[in-house]
Amino acid sequence: MSKPPDLLQGTLDFLVLKILALEPLNGWAISQRLTQVSGDVLQVSDGSLYPALHKLEQEGWISSEWKPSENNRRAKFYTLTRLGRKQLDQESANWNRLSAAISHVMRLKET
Amino acid sequence: MRIEHWFYSLPLRLRSLFRRSQVDQELNEELSYHIEQKASQLIAAGMPADKARRAALRSIGGLEQRKEECRDTRKVNWIQDFLQDFRYAARTLRKSSVFTAVAILTLALGIGANSTIFSVVDAILLRPLPYPQPDRLVRIWESSLKYDSPRNVVNPFNFLDWRDRSQSFESMAAISDAVTNLSSHGQPIAVPGMQVSPEFFSILRVAPFLGRAFSHADGIPGQDRSIVLSYELWHRQFGDNRSIIGQKIDVDGVPCEVIGVMPKGFSFPKMKAEVWTPLPLERTDDYKSGRYLTVVARLKPGVSIPQAEQDMLRVIDFTQQARPDFNKNWSANVVPMLEDATHRVRRPLWVLLSAVGFLLLIACANVANLLLMRGTGRLRELAVRSALGAARSRLLRQLFAESLLISLASILVGLLFASLGLSALLALIPQSAPLPRTEPISIDARVLLFTFFASLFTAVLFGLVPAFRLSLIDLQNALKQGSPRSGVGGHQTLRRIFVVAEIALALLLSVGAGLMLRSFARLTSTDPGFGTDHLLTMHIWTSPSRYSDNLKRSQYFDRILTEIRSTQGVQAAGSTHFLPLTDMLSGSCFAPADQPAPTPAESPSAQFLIISSGYFQTMNTALLAGRDFEARDNFKAASVAIVNHAFVERYYPGQNVLGKQLSVCWTLEKPAEVVGIVADARHAELQDAPEPTIFLSNAQAPMYFATLVVRAAGDPLQIARDAEAAVHRVDPDQAISDVQTMEAVFSNSVSSPRFQTVLLLVFAALAIALAMIGVYGVVSYSVSQRINEIGIRVALGARSSDVFRLVLREALALSAIALVLGLLTSLALGRVLQSLLFEVTATDPATLASVAAVVLAVSILAAAIPALRASRVDPLTALRYE
Numbered sequence: 001m002s003k004p005p006d007l008l009q010g011t012l013d014f015l016v017l018k019i020l021a022l023e024p025l026n027g028w029a030i031s032q033r034l035t036q037v038s039g040d041v042l043q044v045s046d047g048s049l050y051p052a053l054h055k056l057e058q059e060g061w062i063s064s065e066w067k068p069s070e071n072n073r074r075a076k077f078y079t080l081t082r083l084g085r086k087q088l089d090q091e092s093a094n095w096n097r098l099s100a101a102i103s104h105v106m107r108l109k110e111t
Numbered sequence: 112m113r114i115e116h117w118f119y120s121l122p123l124r125l126r127s128l129f130r131r132s133q134v135d136q137e138l139n140e141e142l143s144y145h146i147e148q149k150a151s152q153l154i155a156a157g158m159p160a161d162k163a164r165r166a167a168l169r170s171i172g173g174l175e176q177r178k179e180e181c182r183d184t185r186k187v188n189w190i191q192d193f194l195q196d197f198r199y200a201a202r203t204l205r206k207s208s209v210f211t212a213v214a215i216l217t218l219a220l221g222i223g224a225n226s227t228i229f230s231v232v233d234a235i236l237l238r239p240l241p242y243p244q245p246d247r248l249v250r251i252w253e254s255s256l257k258y259d260s261p262r263n264v265v266n267p268f269n270f271l272d273w274r275d276r277s278q279s280f281e282s283m284a285a286i287s288d289a290v291t292n293l294s295s296h297g298q299p300i301a302v303p304g305m306q307v308s309p310e311f312f313s314i315l316r317v318a319p320f321l322g323r324a325f326s327h328a329d330g331i332p333g334q335d336r337s338i339v340l341s342y343e344l345w346h347r348q349f350g351d352n353r354s355i356i357g358q359k360i361d362v363d364g365v366p367c368e369v370i371g372v373m374p375k376g377f378s379f380p381k382m383k384a385e386v387w388t389p390l391p392l393e394r395t396d397d398y399k400s401g402r403y404l405t406v407v408a409r410l411k412p413g414v415s416i417p418q419a420e421q422d423m424l425r426v427i428d429f430t431q432q433a434r435p436d437f438n439k440n441w442s443a444n445v446v447p448m449l450e451d452a453t454h455r456v457r458r459p460l461w462v463l464l465s466a467v468g469f470l471l472l473i474a475c476a477n478v479a480n481l482l483l484m485r486g487t488g489r490l491r492e493l494a495v496r497s498a499l500g501a502a503r504s505r506l507l508r509q510l511f512a513e514s515l516l517i518s519l520a521s522i523l524v525g526l527l528f529a530s531l532g533l534s535a536l537l538a539l540i541p542q543s544a545p546l547p548r549t550e551p552i553s554i555d556a557r558v559l560l561f562t563f564f565a566s567l568f569t570a571v572l573f574g575l576v577p578a579f580r581l582s583l584i585d586l587q588n589a590l591k592q593g594s595p596r597s598g599v600g601g602h603q604t605l606r607r608i609f610v611v612a613e614i615a616l617a618l619l620l621s622v623g624a625g626l627m628l629r630s631f632a633r634l635t636s637t638d639p640g641f642g643t644d645h646l647l648t649m650h651i652w653t654s655p656s657r658y659s660d661n662l663k664r665s666q667y668f669d670r671i672l673t674e675i676r677s678t679q680g681v682q683a684a685g686s687t688h689f690l691p692l693t694d695m696l697s698g699s700c701f702a703p704a705d706q707p708a709p710t711p712a713e714s715p716s717a718q719f720l721i722i723s724s725g726y727f728q729t730m731n732t733a734l735l736a737g738r739d740f741e742a743r744d745n746f747k748a749a750s751v752a753i754v755n756h757a758f759v760e761r762y763y764p765g766q767n768v769l770g771k772q773l774s775v776c777w778t779l780e781k782p783a784e785v786v787g788i789v790a791d792a793r794h795a796e797l798q799d800a801p802e803p804t805i806f807l808s809n810a811q812a813p814m815y816f817a818t819l820v821v822r823a824a825g826d827p828l829q830i831a832r833d834a835e836a837a838v839h840r841v842d843p844d845q846a847i848s849d850v851q852t853m854e855a856v857f858s859n860s861v862s863s864p865r866f867q868t869v870l871l872l873v874f875a876a877l878a879i880a881l882a883m884i885g886v887y888g889v890v891s892y893s894v895s896q897r898i899n900e901i902g903i904r905v906a907l908g909a910r911s912s913d914v915f916r917l918v919l920r921e922a923l924a925l926s927a928i929a930l931v932l933g934l935l936t937s938l939a940l941g942r943v944l945q946s947l948l949f950e951v952t953a954t955d956p957a958t959l960a961s962v963a964a965v966v967l968a969v970s971i972l973a974a975a976i977p978a979l980r981a982s983r984v985d986p987l988t989a990l991r992y993e
Contacts (some may be wrong), residue, residue, distance in 0.1 A: 027141055028148040046149070047172035050142060051180040058184050060119025066137075069144075076141045083115050 012052050014095065017080060017088040020062055026075035027053060053078060061087050127185040138181055146171065175500040183502075192505065196512035204516060210485055211517065214478045217884070218521035218569060220877060221474030223528025224467040226554065226562045228870075230533055232460050233561070234552040236453050240380065241550060243316040248448040249419065251283070251406040257440050258698070258716065262451070265406050267398035269430050269438065273406070276426045279419035283408040284308035286379075290652035290816065291386050292846040293348070294361040301652060301846035302344065303383040306390035312339075314409045315379075321345075322356040322371035325389055329370075332391035338367045342375040344385040362388065364654040364844070378549040379407075380452035400437065400711075400776070407448065419445045439712030452547045459867050459947055466623060466874045469616045471569060473881045476609040476616075479573035480885060482514065483606055484892050514574020518566045526562060530554055539866050541859050576605075603896070606889050611929045613885040617878035618933030618966045623944060624875035625958040627868040630948040635861055639691065640792025640801065642731035645682075646853035647827035647834060648690055651845055652816040664813040665746050667841070672723055674837040675821055680830045685726030686809055686817040689794075692860035696795040697777075701805060704772035704782035711776060717758055717803040718794065719777055721814050726806075727753075727789055729822045737769045737787030740808045750783035750811055756791045758803035775805055778812045797860055798949045820853070827852045867947065879966065883973040890922050891977035901981055902989025911982035918981045922974030929970075930963050 019025065019033050030053070031046050056062045061084030069075035080088070127134045146167045153163035171177055204211045239245045252262040253269065265273075265285070274283045284307055291304035305311075312324035320342055329337045338360070340349070349355050359366040367388070378384075382405070392398060410419055423443040431438045446454075493506055501509075533554060651671070658664040668686060675684045689695040699719045702709035724740035727733075735756060744751045752773055759768050772782040791801035809817065819838075823830045831850050838845050894901070901914055941953030951958070 026144070028145045031145070045172055046145065046170045047177050050145075050171075050177060051184060054181045054184040058120050058123060060116045063119065073144065074140070075144050076137065081119060083119060 012048065013056060014088075014091050016049075016052060016056060017061060017084055017091070020078055020080045021085070021088055024077045024079040026069055026077050028075070029069075030078070056084070059087075060084075124185060127182075128190065131191065134185075135182075138178060142171065142174065142178065173500070179500045179502070192508065193512075196509050197516065199509065200512040200516050204513060207485070210481060211520075213884075214481050214517050215521045215524055217474045217477050217481075217881060218517065218566070218573075219524035219528055220881070221467075221471035221569070222521055222525030222562060222566055223532055224874060224877070225464075225471050225565050226525060226529035226558055227532035227536060228460075228463050228467045229561050229565075230529070230554050230558040231536070231552055232464050233557055234550060235456060235548055236460055238550070238557075240449055240452070240548075241376075241378075245449065246447065247410045247412075248314070249280075249408050249410060249416070249445050250448055250451045251408055251423065252444045252446065253402060254442050254444040255440060261444055262446070263441075264402045265404040266400070266402045266437070267392050267404060268394065268434065269402075269441075270404050270406055271392060271394060271398075272430050272433070273423070273426055273443070276429060277419075277422050279411055279414045279422040280408040281411050282310040282314055283406060284311040284314050285390055285392065286311065286382070286405040286407065287390055287403060288382055288384070288405075289388075290650065290846075290848055291388065292363050292652060292654055292844070293386070294844065299844045299846040300348070301650070301848035302385045303848075304386040304388060305379070305382060305384040306388050308390055308392070311387070311407070312373075314407055316409075317374065317377055319371035320374040321353060322369070324371055325387075329389040330391055332393050335389040335391045336365065336367045337370045337389060338362055339371040339373060339387040340369060341373050341377065341385040345372045362386070364656040376550070380448065380548055383549075399434075416445055416447065436710040436712055456547055456863070458943075459863065462623070462944065462947065463867065463870055463874075466620055466871055469620055470874050470878050470881075471565065472572075473613045473616050473878050473885075475569045475573040476613045477881050477885050477888075478517070478569075479576055480606050480609050480888055482510075482573065483609075484888065511570075511574050514570045518570035518574070522562060522566045525566070526554065526559075529558075529562070536870070539862075539869060541855075541862050603889075603893060606892070607925055610882075610885045610889045611925055611932065613882040614926055614929030614966065614970055615933035615936065617875070617882040618930060618962065619936050619940070620871070620878040621875040621962045621966060622933070622937040622959060624868070624871040625962040626941075626944055626948055626951055626953060626955060627864070627871050629955065629958050630951040631861070631864050631868040633951060634797055634864060634949045637793070637797055639797060639857070640732060640790060641691065643853045643857045645823050645825075645827055646729070647821040647823060647831055648818055648849070648851055648853055648856060649821075649831075649834065649838075649847050650690075650816065650818045650849040651838065651847055654844070655815065657842075657844075661813050662746050664815070665810045668723065668809055668813060668817060670841045671819070671838050671845075672725070674841055675819065675834050676725075678830065678833045678837050680824050680833065681821055682824055683725055683729040683822040684819060685729040686723040686819050687726055688721040688809075688814040688817055690818040690820070690856060691792060691794050692797055692856055694795050694860070696802075699775055699777040699805070701773050701775045704774045706774075709774055709776050714776070715762065717754075717762075717805050719775065719805045719807060720794075721807050721809050721812055721817075723809045723817075726820065729820050730792070731822075732792050733790040735788045735790055737785070739787060740810070744786075744808050745810050748811070750778070750781045751786045751808060752783035753787040753789055753806040754785055755789050755801065755804045755806075757801045758805065759788055761803045773805065775807065778807065783807065783811075797857075818849070864947070864949070879969055882966075883969055886922055886925070886970045886973040887976060889925070890918060890974045891980070893921060894918055894977045894981045898981075898984065898989045901984050902986045905984060906986040906990065914984070915978050915982040918978035919971065919974055922970060922978070926967050926970040930967060933966070934959060934963060 015034060015038070016030060019030055019037070025033065027050060031049050034049070053062070057064055057078070061081060062078045063081050064076050064078050066074050067077045069077075146164075149167035149170055150160075150163045153166055154160055158166065168174060240248065242248065250262075251265070251273065253265050254261045255263055267285070270283075270285045274285075277283070286308075287306045289304050289306055291302050293300050293302050307325070309325035309327050309330040312319070318324070319339065322339075324339060325337065328334060340355075345351065345355065355369050356371070358369055360369060361367075373387075410416075420443075423445055427438075427441075427443050431441070496509075497503070497506060533552070537552060653664055653667065658667050672684050672686065675681060689697060696718055697720070698716050700709045700711045700714040700716045702714045722740070724742070724744070727739055737753070740751060740753070752775065754768060759766075763771070768785050768788065771785045773785060774782045789806070793799060793801055794804070819834070821827070821830065821834055835847050835850070838847060901917075904914065904917075905911075937959065938954055943953075945953045
């Protein structure tokens with residue numbers, strides 16, 4: 001019942017959009033890709049992935065269709081939409097600004 | 112951006128709304144695909160199949176809850192949830208029909224009472240008057256501090272000056288009410304009428320239904336031979352005959368042309384009229400004295416009431432300088448018409464509306480308690496639903512849906528109560544009682560709207576509080592402990608608070624009702640100073656054309672009285688120009704005849720009444736000294752007067768007033784000698800203490816009209832027909848109106864305090880009944896909570912009387928707190944009631960004490976039933992009960 005904190009939620013959305021920017025994937029594949037790219041640094045439970053996907057779809061950032069997967073079973077594939085692309089660009093810019101600012105702060109020497 | 116967003120999401124939402132099962136099916140498929148993939152990955156890594164499958168399921172972390180989270184993202188879920196909640200709520204409510212019935216009935220009582228009273232408040236106080244731009248309409252009164260009369264009728268000369276010299280008004284009209292004698296099919300009928308300035312209808316901006324309204328020419332003296340009829344009179348007496356326009360009918364013996372018929376339902380606040388005739392006014396001596404006109408005006412656009420008042424003060428300066436003797440100390444008072452029409456009923460109606468408001472609060476507290484009680488019993492059900500994935504907000508919504516359903520059902524039942532209540536309430540108002548407004552009182556769209564919002568408010572109040580309270584409980588624990596009676600301690604506190612509030616409010620209402628009852632008893636046991644039994648009254652208004660001069664009129668009245676006195680069954684008869692207890696009074700200045708002539712501004716004043724000989728005998732008013740008017744005090748004889756005890760006390764204390772000569776402004780031509788002193792009687796209203804009064808003889812200063820009072824040997828209504836026949840023997844064309852017994856007049860005069868008292872009593876009784884249910888509920892619930900404890904006590908040797916006291920103590924404590932709170936509130940709110948009370952103070956200790964005793968007794972009674980049950984508990988059963 002409890003929801004992950006906003007930062008993680010936002011980050012998960014961002015990661016999913018970024019992953020889907022490369023190619024359309026189904027939920028299982030996204031979860032695999034998430035583990036691959038973020039390694040052990042970001043623990044994303046499989047459970048929170050699906051509500052996040054549904055939310056992104058409702059926002060209109062990704063769309064879905066049913067297609068045969070690699071093992072020839074029907075699976076729901078998600079694709080980034082034009083709206084999602086815009087959102088990703090915007091969030092990337094935000095992210096870059098934020099991380100630049102943070103690393104700038106971190107470089108400050110303690111006196 | 113927004114539009115593009117909808118481009119993607121709208122189809123999705125529609126799909127999830129209308130193809131729900133398919134969407135859910137896809138959700139299942141998507142998630143199970145994931146789980147299967149995960150499982151086969153784990154199997155590939157060497158895990159046994161069944162273990163892998165469990166691990167895969169766990170990795171999702173609560174499959175059903177995840178599904179619900181996914182559904183929640185669809186945003187249209189609430190519609191389905193809403194419907195589902197309602198279906199579920201309806202099912203649960205049906206299953207516990209006793210609870211549902213009690214809750215609905217309780218609320219319906221509260222809602223019904225509120226809708227009933229609101230329909231009256233709305234029709235009388237809130238709704239604008241039925242004329243175009245009614246907020247621009249004002250009434251203008253003369254006002255006098257000296258006579259404590261802020262709304263005094265107006266002198267004709269002053270009216271003419273106001274009309275001609277003021278600048279704030281589009282136009283101004285004067286009204287004089289009069290009974291008009293019409294002749295219809297050869298039968299004389301008396302019809303209430305208004306004489307009005309020609310501008311009257313154009314000020315109200317109401318056009319006639321047929322024909323035309325008055326024009327300027329109709330108001331010119333000597334040309335005032337036209338008449339406008341009400342729709343109702345036209346329908347009743349003239350059979351909807353459109354060709355009546357232009358025809359002549361006899362009005363007070365003079366042929367007048369019917370020029371118009373007003374639309375259906377047209378009326379003027381506080382004045383009954385079925386015909387309108389022109390009021391010709393001119394600056395002649397006839398109109399110089401006396402105040403008897405009602406003035407209505409329409410403000411010019413943009414002019415405010417204070418501006419109009421300023422303007423009127425300027426005009427008053429002029430009238431005071433022009434006629435100082437008459438106008439000194441008299442000012443003018445501009446009052447919005449709606450306020451003017453309703454100022455006497457405003458406070459009683461608000462008091463009644465607050466009373467039913469309190470009643471509704473009590474009902475809410477009661478139902479809230481019922482819901483709490485039920486809610487604790489349902490903890491397990493809620494815990495199970497929560498474990499199955501229902502979010503806390505969803506549980507709240509579910510509980511709220513039940514409250515809303517109860518509310519909706521109670522609206523329907525409440526409206527049924529309201530329509531029954533309204534007809535009962537309207538039946539309480541006597542037909543002849545003067546209502547400030549004549550528009551029909553009914554349950555219409557505005558009342559429905561009010562009812563709807565009132566019930567919505569109650570649903571929120573009684574529904575959300577327990578629901579919220581319930582949601583604070585640790586549901587997981589409730590499931591684990593398995594006992595439905597655990598973890599609910601907080602509830603009992605809340606329930607006690609509700610019950611205390613109920614008793615306190617019930618006490619508040621009962622104090623109000625008690626005070627009104629006491630005041631009403633005082634009022635009706637007041638001795639009016641005359642006997643009301645065996646008296647018949649009837650009003651006659653003479654035709655000005657036939658009995659034009661005073662001599663003719665005095666002889667006419669004499670002949671009528673002689674004729675009536677000779678009728679069988681009549682013991683005595685007399686006449687007065689204003690009947691007691693009809694809220695009509697007339698005043699006049701006077702001075703001893705050996706002093707300078709009296710003027711209204713400088714001289715003392717007294718009430719005066721024009722009566723016939725035999726009036727006091729008929730009314731059973733004692734003659735204290737001197738003599739009554741006699742046959743020898745005729746029109747040509749020396750003028751005589753009778754005064755009352757209060758007059759002597761005020762102006763001639765300790766002196767012999769008999770034989771004194773008085774100059775009375777009303778008939779200044781010749782001074783009158785005081786020949787008698789009578790006991791005091793109440794006049795305009797029963798609650799007004801007797802005023803100094805001068806009685807003049809109808810034989811010497813006859814009025815145009817008189818009310819005959821006839822004392823009958825038996826039932827006064829039995830002789831009504833004979834008395835009317837006696838009048839018609841003198842003049843077959845004389846119309847007679849208002850034939851009623853003096854007892855009816857008396858009863859009508861106290862109809863509005865009776866109305867308030869009866870209603871407050873009913874509301875207080877309902878409030879006490881509801882509070883009783885509340886006390887009963889909370890005590891019996893706490894008994895069921897403590898049944899174990901009680902069982903142990905009994906097993907250890909407690910006697911049943913100990914148990915009885917133990918349980919009762921709780922009810923006593925609650926009632927004690929409530930009594931203190933209720934009494935304090937009553938004291939604080941008392942001054943609101945004070946102006947409605949007669950000879951009783953709002954803090955009357957006897958009333959407060961007796962009401963508190965009744966409420967206390969009733970709450971103990973309500974608690975005694977469960978206490979008795981507790982005292983008979985069998986320890987074996989009680990201890991086994993789990």
